[in-house]
Amino acid sequence: MATRTYGLSGSGLDVDQLVKDLMKAQRARYDSLVQKKTQVEWKKADYNTMYTGINDFRNTAFNYKMSSTVAPKQTTSSNETVAKATAVADAANISHSLNVTQLAKGVTLTSAGSDNTTTTDDTITTGAAKDTLANQFTGLNGTFKIKITNGSSSKEISVDTSQSIYQVVSDINSAGINVRASYDTTLDRFFLSTTNTGASTTLDFTGSDPAGMSFLQDNLKLNVNPVDNKGQDAKFTLDNAMVTQSTNTFTISGVTYNLQGEGITTVTVKPDNDKTIANVKAFIEAYNNTLSKINSELTEDRYKAYLPLTADQKKAMSEAEVTAWEAKAKSGSLRRNPTLQDAVMKMRSAVYSPVSGLTGKYTSLSNLGITTGDYSENGKLHLDDDTKLKKALEEDPDIINKLFATSGDTSSKQGIAVRLYDTLKTTMDKIGVEAGYSAGISGDTKSTLANLIRDYDKQMITLNDRINDTEDRYYNKFNAMETALSKLTQQSSWLSSQLG
Numbered sequence: 271m272a273t274r275t276y277g278l279s280g281s282g283l284d285v286d287q288l289v290k291d292l293m294k295a296q297r298a299r300y301d302s303l304v305q306k307k308t309q310v311e312w313k314k315a316d317y318n319t320m321y322t323g324i325n326d327f328r329n330t331a332f333n334y335k336m337s338s339t340v341a342p343k344q345t346t347s348s349n350e351t352v353a354k355a356t357a358v359a360d361a362a363n364i365s366h367s368l369n370v371t372q373l374a375k376g377v378t379l380t381s382a383g384s385d386n387t388t389t390t391d392d393t394i395t396t397g398a399a400k401d402t403l404a405n406q407f408t409g410l411n412g413t414f415k416i417k418i419t420n421g422s423s424s425k426e427i428s429v430d431t432s433q434s435i436y437q438v439v440s441d442i443n444s445a446g447i448n449v450r451a452s453y454d455t456t457l458d459r460f461f462l463s464t465t466n467t468g469a470s471t472t473l474d475f476t477g478s479d480p481a482g483m484s485f486l487q488d489n490l491k492l493n494v495n496p497v498d499n500k501g502q503d504a505k506f507t508l509d510n511a512m513v514t515q516s517t518n519t520f521t522i523s524g525v526t527y528n529l530q531g532e533g534i535t536t537v538t539v540k541p542d543n544d545k546t547i548a549n550v551k552a553f554i555e556a557y558n559n560t561l562s563k564i565n566s567e568l569t570e571d572r573y574k575a576y577l578p579l580t581a582d583q584k585k586a587m588s589e590a591e592v593t594a595w596e597a598k599a600k601s602g603s604l605r606r607n608p609t610l611q612d613a614v615m616k617m618r619s620a621v622y623s624p625v626s627g628l629t630g631k632y633t634s635l636s637n638l639g640i641t642t643g644d645y646s647e648n649g650k651l652h653l654d655d656d657t658k659l660k661k662a663l664e665e666d667p668d669i670i671n672k673l674f675a676t677s678g679d680t681s682s683k684q685g686i687a688v689r690l691y692d693t694l695k696t697t698m699d700k701i702g703v704e705a706g707y708s709a710g711i712s713g714d715t716k717s718t719l720a721n722l723i724r725d726y727d728k729q730m731i732t733l734n735d736r737i738n739d740t741e742d743r744y745y746n747k748f749n750a751m752e753t754a755l756s757k758l759t760q761q762s763s764w765l766s767s768q769l770g
Contacts, residue, residue, distance in 0.1 A: 285748045323563050327560040340670045344539075352368065352529070363541060365538040372506075415478060421471055425445035640653050
């Protein structure tokens with residue numbers, strides 16, 4: 271930066287304004303680069319908005335490749351006090367007879383009486399404080415080990431009587447053997463239970479120290495007899511077949527049963543046509559919303575005269591004026607964009623075209639009463655009356671699954687959701703190449719727009735350095751002029767004084 275000495279000569283020149291005027295052309299070039307970079311940044315952000323919306327709809331399309339969406343089942347139990355049930359889409363549409371004779375159980379142990387209660391039959395004397403085991407149970411001291419076995423899992427726990435009973439609870443719960451412990455201070459009782467069920471479930475304390483067995487049996491008043499502490503399997507007859515299960519919740523042939531009690535019930539599986547129709551309507555809404563957003567970008571007006579505002583221009587405008595200006599400046603960055611135009615064309619083709627591998631009268635959405643509006647709606651889908659759809663489902667409960675989720679080696683043989691899932695991926699890949707996968711450039715080293723933004727940054731740095739150098743050069747020249755004028759003034763004053 272030049273040392274500014276102008277003004278010493280009394281020339282009266284506004285040097286700052288003169289330099290500013292001389293630099294206008296180069297400042298205009300810099301502002302132009304800023305505007306161009308800003309336009310590219312806005313375009314990249316618009317692309318990212320489109321990418322996000324298309325990706326969301328692609329995820330929706332994926333859901334419609336799944337039978338749980340396009341062929342949901344309705345499952346009922348004639349007696350839910352015996353069993354409740356749900357079914358996956360692949361479950362057969364039949365009724366199952368179920369006779370439950372025994373529920374699966376784990377093992378639960380509870381103190382036989384208050385842990386601090388002394389009876390005439392109990393020679394153990396207890397204290398009142400529960401801050402430590404030694405204070406809670408009179409005569410209890412030192413450390414000892416308790417070994418707990420649940421089926422094939424076991425854990426040895428060290429008990430320190432200088433710690434509280436809650437530490438014992440914590441150590442058992444963190445042992446990782448599907449055993450939970452708790453202590454209720456109000457009831458003064460200790461509870462121990464397995465979190466799993468079945469005949470292989472046990473609460474066996476064999477291998478504990480003698481002091482540990484005494485603590486369990488005499489202080490906590492738990493039944494430590496391994497013969498008594500065993501779980502049991504669920505036993506039932508399903509469609510005349512005898513079955514046992516280690517849990518009360520299990521899945522057989524696509525039906526998940528949740529046993530509630532002993533008794534007889536009938537579980538019926540049938541198509542859930544109401545849910546299917548609701549899912550079809552949800553697809554139409556998602557499709558229309560996505561298509562509308564893309565078409566909105568393609569037809570958005572472009573205002574070429576509205577460039578991004580410079581910092582000086584913003585200072586001269588109100589906040590409302592800046593907002594209104596930038597709304598027009600940002601508009602239309604993706605107008606008639608070929609990638610988005612191709613996406614719309616392929617989306618419309620995916621939903622209009624029949625699935626060529628299907629036979630019968632239901633091979634396309636139009637056969638189900640799903641139609642498009644007039645030309646001005648740009649491919650919007652309509653289901654004004656679901657009568658045809660209901661009739662189709664009554665005649666072929668699997669028709670939506672066929673139309674949406676059928677796989678094939680060519681697009682014409684694929685279902686609608688399969689086609690959309692693939693074609694939208696192609697669109698997203700094209701957007702990724704052009705604009706990356708985020709609105710900013712952080713982490714985006716490959717996209718065309720990210721590289722263009724970085725190129726503008728380099729040009730701006732170079733031009734700014736050049737502007738600063740040129741500005742310094744102008745100031746140096748004015749400084750030299752001022753210095754020369756100052757000397758001339760001094761000489762003139764000297765001559766005048768000599769002549770006078």
